[in-house]
Amino acid sequence: MQNITIKKKFSLLGLTAVLAIGFVVSPFAQATPQDEINQLRAENAQNNAQVRSLAGEAASYEDAIRQLSANIAAVQAKIDENTAQQARLNEQIAAAEAELAKQRDLIGQNIRSMYLDGDISTLEMLASSKDLSDFVDKEQYRGTVQNKIRVTLEKIQELRLTLKAQKEAVELLLKDQAAQRAQLAASYNEQSNLLAYNQSQRDAFNAKTKANSKRIDELIAAQRRANFGAPDGGYYFLRFKGDIKSFNPANYPYANAGFGMSPGGCADNDGPDKWGYCTRQCVSFAAWAVEASGRSAPRYYGNARDWVAAAYAHPGDVDVYRSPEPGDVAISTSGYWGHAMYVTSVNGNKFTTWEYNGNLNGQRSDTTRSY
Numbered sequence: 001m002q003n004i005t006i007k008k009k010f011s012l013l014g015l016t017a018v019l020a021i022g023f024v025v026s027p028f029a030q031a032t033p034q035d036e037i038n039q040l041r042a043e044n045a046q047n048n049a050q051v052r053s054l055a056g057e058a059a060s061y062e063d064a065i066r067q068l069s070a071n072i073a074a075v076q077a078k079i080d081e082n083t084a085q086q087a088r089l090n091e092q093i094a095a096a097e098a099e100l101a102k103q104r105d106l107i108g109q110n111i112r113s114m115y116l117d118g119d120i121s122t123l124e125m126l127a128s129s130k131d132l133s134d135f136v137d138k139e140q141y142r143g144t145v146q147n148k149i150r151v152t153l154e155k156i157q158e159l160r161l162t163l164k165a166q167k168e169a170v171e172l173l174l175k176d177q178a179a180q181r182a183q184l185a186a187s188y189n190e191q192s193n194l195l196a197y198n199q200s201q202r203d204a205f206n207a208k209t210k211a212n213s214k215r216i217d218e219l220i221a222a223q224r225r226a227n228f229g230a231p232d233g234g235y236y237f238l239r240f241k242g243d244i245k246s247f248n249p250a251n252y253p254y255a256n257a258g259f260g261m262s263p264g265g266c267a268d269n270d271g272p273d274k275w276g277y278c279t280r281q282c283v284s285f286a287a288w289a290v291e292a293s294g295r296s297a298p299r300y301y302g303n304a305r306d307w308v309a310a311a312y313a314h315p316g317d318v319d320v321y322r323s324p325e326p327g328d329v330a331i332s333t334s335g336y337w338g339h340a341m342y343v344t345s346v347n348g349n350k351f352t353t354w355e356y357n358g359n360l361n362g363q364r365s366d367t368t369r370s371y
Contacts, residue, residue: 037219040212041262047205047212054202061195068188075181079174086170093163100156103149219336220261220360226335227358228367235371236308237321237328237343242295244327249342249354249364252288254279259362276300282340283307285356285364286329289342293327305338307331324351324371341367 257279260268266278275297277284283304291297296317301310308331311318324330328343330353341353344366352368359365 037216040216044209044212047209051202051205051209054198054205058195058198058202061191061198064191065188065195068184068191072181072184072188075177075184079177079181082170082174082177086167086174089163089167089170093160093167096156096160096163100153100160103152103156106149223335223337224358224360227332227339227360228369229334230370231332231334233333234322235324235369236311236331236333237324238298238307238311238318238331239321239325239328240290240295240298240318241316245294247289247292249285249289251292252285252356252364254284254288255364259357261360280356280362282355282357285354286340286342289354290329298329303337304331304340305333305336307338307340308333322371330369330371341369 254271254273257271257273258266258269259280260266260270260278262268266272268278270281271277271279271284273279273284273287275284275287275291276299277287283301286304287297287299287301298307298310298314298318301307307329308320311320321328324343324346326343326345330341330343330351332339332341339355339358341355341358343351343353345352350368350370352366354364354366356362356364358367
């Protein structure tokens with residue numbers, strides 16, 4: 001097609017400026033895909049901050065739960081120990097009761113055998129003795145037996161009382177420990193519930209972040225499809241002034257530089273490059289290709305979709321055509337960012353390009369397109 005005249009260029013430029021001003025001041029301006037991406041990424045940043053905060057809270061809950069678990073285990077160990085001690089005391093008390101009953105029975109038998117109930121008098125015992133020494137032996141034996149029985153009964157009764165006192169002390173201790181265990185269990189359940197709620201909150205934020213990331217991917221995928229589909233209204237071909245020389249696209253100086261798709265400028269260690277573009281983007285490569293071919297590179301033209309209007313504003317540097325020639329920069333205005341490509345050859349209604357970031361991955365590709 002014919003070159004667009006200077007008059008038409010300025011007319012279009014003026015229309016573009018009016019539209020741009022109207023877009024800025026109009027309260028009814030429609031949000032762009034980039035606006036949505038910015039909002040989603042801002043939401044994701046807030047979500048991630050919330051998740052980090054919740055993770056810190058979760059760590060404190062987990063620490064409390066671990067400490068409570070250790071305390072519960074320690075109290076339970078004491079309860080188990082005291083329960084075993086209680087069982088042993090019960091056995092000992094039962095044994096003492098049995099021994100007490102046995103000794104009482106023995107007392108009865110000894111009393112009957114020694115006539116402690118008064119069936120035999122001292123005179124009768126003396127008469128039945130062979131001599132005085134025999135009488136003394138019998139008297140001493142009876143006293144010894146009586147004293148032994150009394151001491152045994154006293155010891156058994158003392159043991160019985162001691163065991164009962166120990167049993168009561170253990171029962172009180174068990175009661176206190178059971179209350180302590182119940183309190184620890186209540187605290188454990190409270191911390192566990194807080195942790196579970198905390199986890200549900202993190203899951204909700206993570207789910208939202210995942211949904212937002214999916215939407216961002218969809219928006220970027222739409223731009224990727226626009227880069228390789230026929231653009232609405234066709235391509236524009238920017239023809240920069242000057243003689244064209246050959247060059248090697250592999251010499252693009254930013255091939256190993258940073259790359260990112262963050263909105264709002266070069267925020268991923270990706271420039272800007274010497275011409276005012278983020279490195280490994282289509283516009284960065286296109287600007288370099290124009291310069292590498294021996295002409296003046298376009299500087300600070302903005303996103304690819306802005307290059308047509310920028311070209312109209314620089315009529316001494318570049319002309320805009322609707323049919324390509326080798327050395328042109330082909331511009332698609334489809335999608336939010338648009339796409340810039342360096343034309344290497346033309347064959348009929350097809351043209352072949354060198355381009356960067358067509359797949360939004362920061363890599364170079366060679367593509368043949370129809371116009």
